[in-house]
Amino acid sequence: MSPDLSPRPGAAPTTTMVRSQALMELRLLSRNGEQVLLTLVIPLLLLLAATRAGDVVDLGPGRTIDIATPGVLALAVLSTSFTSLAIATGFERRYGVLKRLGASPLPRWGLLAGKVLAILVLEVVQLTVLVVVALAIGWQPGGGLAAFAWLLLLALLGTAAFGALGLLIAGTLRAEATLAVANLVYVLLLVGGGLLVPLERHPDALADVLRLLPSGALGDGLRTAFDTGAPGLLPVVVLTAWAAVATALTARTFRWE
Template identity: 35%
Template sequence: MTTYLRLEILRVLRSVTFTGYTIGFPVGFYLLFTLVFARGMVQGTGFNAYYMVSMALYGAIGAGLMGVGAPIAMERTRGWTRQLALTPLRPGRYLVIKVAAASVLCLPVILAILLAGRLVHGVDLDPLTWLALVPALWLGAMPFVGLGIAVGYTFRDEAAQGVSLAVYFLMSVAGGLWLPTEVFPDWLADVAKVLPTYRAGELSWLLIAGESPVSGGALVLLAWAGAFLGLAAWRFRRAS
């Protein structure tokens, strides 16, 4: 099982498309936006630090959602899961490996963008905040792994890829990861606060502002996580 997990992680990391889109694009987007837009304060913190957190979460969500949903759909379509059924690797263990691989693959983009924020823009946070940001961002992305599982066991091949991209894009934009909700119309800002992307970002935005990440928003994110996991479990049972 550990061997298969290691091979799965290496296989994904060797994919130029995956690493370019989930790591290269968020890092490039972070550098571009922070260089183009005027620096100021957003929710009690500097824009460079705020947007560093936003893009790190954006990339981690992409790694979690795209890293599990599309591969599952592709392997189901091409018959690989039927071949695995002939081996000692049971469907439950296969799913655990996919989730573990996607969870591990969230870390490179988080670290890359935090490093870019520190080295390129000199984002200055105390050591404990830097250390707390990594698990906060990682935990914020984990509910989307459940959503990826549900997509992978619901749609086939290219359809799963398209659905994942659409959900990823819409939730990220509407959830305030591309632009702060302060520039949104009031109605869109209200919508953003219901979305899991906003609440996931809130965990780390509060951290860099020197506030406790434990809030009512964390409960909203937990509710979304429960809904995504429930949907994933239902689709997995149906597909199995």
């Protein structure tokens, strides 16, 4: 019998479409020089600068590299899951890419899932490179293997929180406004968001506020995890709450065109 070569039109399985979209998103991210600079080069430069930071700024008792490295890891999560995602999605929305993809067989939630999967893959590469470099220049993490397990969990929660906030901005503001807001938030959190400078070095009133922000929760949680082996309950609750609220708001307000 001859093989059946008749066409069988129809969409591919959803998992296949999501995986293909994630691979495409990852290729687009890797080809964008600005995104690579933001997501990897800047955290690497800050990590290397941390070896000399003790001569410029007092980060508290202990070795400067041990204090700064968890903050740099938190910054990497912020730069990828918030700033890069918001800017890329904002301009895709402006140029009609999201509108066209939304009309394809790929479900709209599948498009967002593909973006998130690409972000997670990129973050694994980021965190691996940063950890290896930090260890090479003298980082001595405490907490054992449990601390690295908490790094993965807190990074996942941070990605959910920052990613939802990035999509919230990209889905409601114009692309130019998204670019400005995302970069402004990045700079503000980098300087005073509790990422690089421990919360204990801030005034008490400000530290109490920063503990309730996703940046402060992530930075403080990672520093505590690499000191004692566990971040405590508050960072986990704060990141989970931000992720849940921001996701709900994004689902209600996101505009595809």
